[in-house]
Amino acid sequence: MGSLAPLSEEPISGEDGLSKRNYSFRSWLRKQLFQRKSNLKVLLSVMGCPLSPVSILPKQPRGVASSAEYIIQQFRATSGCGKMESTAVKSMYATGRVAMTEKHGPGAASSSSLGYGQEGSFVVWQMSPGMWLVDLKVSGFQIAAGSDGRVAWRRTPWLGAHAAKGGVRPLRRALQGLDPVTIAAVFSSAQHIGDKQIDEEDCFVLRLEAHASKLSEQSDSTVDVIEHVMFGCFSERSGLLVHLEDSQLMRIQSPGSHAMYWKTAISSWMKDYAPADGMMVARSGRSVVNLERFGVAGNKTLSLSTIMEENWRIDDVEFNVPGLTADFFIPPEEIKDLS
Structure with missing residues (x-):
């Protein structure tokens, strides 16, 4: 994620000791994580607005030619x-509440106690094709x-505005049972790889993988994005998406330092499906992120989990929002020159 000039109205805490102009998002995040302190800024940076590994591809023929297409049908x-596709769903709006927690340490992955909690709210706006906006306060x-x-793009008070590498992709939060139209579009190119039980419910598993060219676009001189895959588990009973998992592996090496590998795995469980404007929407859910850093420095093996x-x-939640136009999605001034 490339660093751009910060918005003038955005404050930054002096305790970070970082210049927003001189540090990329990844540099800042790496510094924060290795301090091994609970940090709300890290929580928001990692969990606030992640993107889907893949973009929405052009619509495919509706014929049922594979098991994956049958599952999406x-x-x-x-x-x-x-049914709603025939009436042209063009936009979506949703508001919600969140509670976030974090834990560091070698035993973090097996711990059921996740430290402190922070509460907040969010609002999401979407408009086809490819326009969305999320605002999160915690x-x-x-x-x-x-x-x-x-x-x-993304904007935080501590790093200003940044353009996201890898092209325009859907907001992952929309895939968490919130926008069925986007879910169907994203998984239309997926592969059916088998079955799996999620909370004692039999599910079909569909797999998506970012193309090598897209991974290259997300990489830079110090970061090599090796893999980014996503799995969607669709209930065999209800047909709805009940579990979403994606995993990204990166190799990071700054000049003069040893290479470190970062693996970020996000698992989401969708609950309480209920109708909204004729579509079934997951009204609640839970996401767990397992962030692992590992590598070898000399004769030492380094490992840290969060x-x-x-x-x-x-x-x-509402679909086909009256009065919503493309002007609502104009990016910050720093980003406009890139669009």
């Missing part, structure tokens, strides 16, 4: 988005991210 039918901090259909958890609840 079933999802379209049971979620209601199949314990006095506010971050925003968006896409105008040409460039995706577990982050978010519980969310949707308060309101």
Whole structure:
């Protein structure tokens, strides 16, 4: 994620000791994580607005030619988005609440106690094709991210505005049972790789993987994005998406330092599906992030784990929002020159 000039109205805490102009998002995050302290800024940076590994591809023929296409056809039918597609769903709006927790240490991955909690709220706006905006406020901090259909960006008080590498991709939060139309579009190119039980419910598993060219676009001189895959588990009983998991592996090596590998795995469970404007939407859920850093320095093996958890609840959701236009998704001034 390339660093751009900060917005003039954005404050930054002096305790970070960082210049927003001189540090990329990855440099800042690496410094914060290795301090091994609970840090709300890290929680928001990692969990606030991650993107899907893949972009939405052009619509494919509706013929049922594979098991994966059959699963998506079933999802379209049971979620209601199949019927809604004929009436052209163009936009979506949702508000909700979140609670976030974090734990560091070698035993983090096996611990059921996730430290302290922080509460907040969010609002999401979407408009096809490829436009979205999310605003998240937690314990006095506010971050925003968006896409105008040409460039995706993120803005935080501590690092200003940044353009996202890898092209325009859907907001992952929309895939967490919130927007069936986007879910169906993203998984339309997936592969069916088998079955799996999620909370004692039999599910079909669909797999998506970012293409090598997209991984290259997300890499830079110090960061090599090796892999980014996503799995969607669709209930064999209801046809709805009940579990979402994605995993990204990166190799990071700054000049004069040893290479470190970062693996970020996010698992989300969707609950409480209920109708909204004719479509089934997950009204609550939980996401767990397992962030691992490992590598070898001399004769020492280095390893550090961080577990982050978010519980969310949707308060309101509406499709085909009256009066919503593309002007609502205009990026910050720093990003406009890139679009």
